[in-house]
Amino acid sequence: MAGSGLAGENQHAQDRQANVRSPFVRLTELLAGIEPGKPLINLSVGEPRHPMPSFVAPVIATHIGGFAKYPMLRGTDRFRASVANWLSRRYKLPRAIDPDKEVLVLNGSREGLFLAGIVAKRILGERGGKPAIIVPNPFYPAYGAGAEVTGCELVALPARRETNFIPDYDSIPDELMKRTIAIYLCSPANPQGSVLPRETLEKVITRARKYGTYVFADECYSEIWLGDKVPTGALEACGAKFDNVISFNSLSKRSNLPGLRCGFAAGDEKFISAYAELRNVSAPQVPEPLQEVAIAAYSDEYHVEDTRKLYRQKFDLADKLLGQRFNHQRPEGGFFLWLDVTELGDDETAAKDLFKDAGLRVVPGSYLARTGSDGKNPGANYIRVALVDDLKITEEALSRLASFRK
Ligand SMILES: Cc1ncc(COP(=O)(O)O)c(C=O)c1O
DSSP: OHHHHHHHHHHHHHHHHHHTSOHHHHHHHHHTTOOOSSSOEEOSSOOOOSOOOTTHHHHHHHTGGGGGSOOOTTOOHHHHHHHHHHHHHHSOOSSOOOTTTSEEEESSHHHHHHHHHHHHHHHHOOSSSSOEEEEEESOOHHHHHHHHHTTOEEEEEEOOGGGTTOOOGGGSOHHHHHHEEEEEEESSOTTTOOOOOHHHHHHHHHHHHHHTOEEEEEOTTTTOBSSSOOOOOGGGGSTTOOTTEEEEEEHHHHTSOTTTOOEEEEEOHHHHHHHHHHHHHHSOOOOHHHHHHHHHHHTOOHHHHHHHHHHHHHHHHHHHHHTTGGGOOOOSBSSEEEEEOGGGSSHHHHHHHHHHHHOEEOEEGGGGSOOOTTSOOTTTTEEEEEOOSOHHHHHHHHHHHHHTTO
């Protein structure tokens, strides 16, 4: 029918727009002209506001001369060795990562995750139909931007409460797998904090390999676990080889250094090589003094333990103050609350009202997801609340949330 075809086209165009539109820009538009009803607490951006490690300034001072030269694209030998060593300490790997061939420095994981989609498309091209990129839904926008610029179909697998917010990877049909160039995983997940079990990782990797598909594991929350369960990394679930698997990580969340813009990609040697080739003509290099800070950060776990402790205290507060309001459920990892605000209306209405009446800036869940083939947006009726401030501000924010319209 012409009418429904047009509706489908409009939805498609809107979704494509949504793939490359920042949720924060949309939020600014949503709240334009509204004054916060109480002193503003910004809970929208996932930017840790914990203290930076004390070694940052002295390390930069010692290596200041490095700003006088262009850095090598791949990262310094020292940086790559420190990442390989950290990976071996953090994970039970089948063998040590080769720092020369299997590690690359990134300006934070975001640009890496975006460019990875382009590289996968260059390597795999079109195989058996329109190339596809599979992401969890909701998902971090950089995955969708990669799909958009490569002209790939973005297939968003819903991650719903009923399945502990883990997408049903078994449901991917063979026809789709044949043309899928990459599957993005996020564990612990932004926004729900769910952790992918080892068996799920193993199954996804095994199936991806069967079709030559890449698995891009976004693990930037890997160090923020809130209970006793330490998240399994994709590189641990690879079997004897790292083929087809790339882990992306950074110091933004682990070391409270979102402004350092330093992270890495590690895994499949052939992919890393093709990736470095493209990056060599397209991506900015990472300044060497910043890589030195990263080396210091990857050599120290004390500041990471302090960070985890602080997040646990904040989630203890959330458990105490919210109880089960908004269907609150303590996540396994990450630093977000993913709250069902159905009782306040839809997620945009809730975000506007929380801003207007309680001075809380939160992200409507639908801005982080897209409408699925079932016509539903799995983020609708949810809000994302980033617990990134200190304990005092967090307690005030949680108290306002807990008493809102009660
Ligand atoms: C799920 C997820 N992946 C990747 C990133 C990118 O972080 P960075 O580029 O600072 O490493 C973020 C940042 O908020 C994120 O939430």
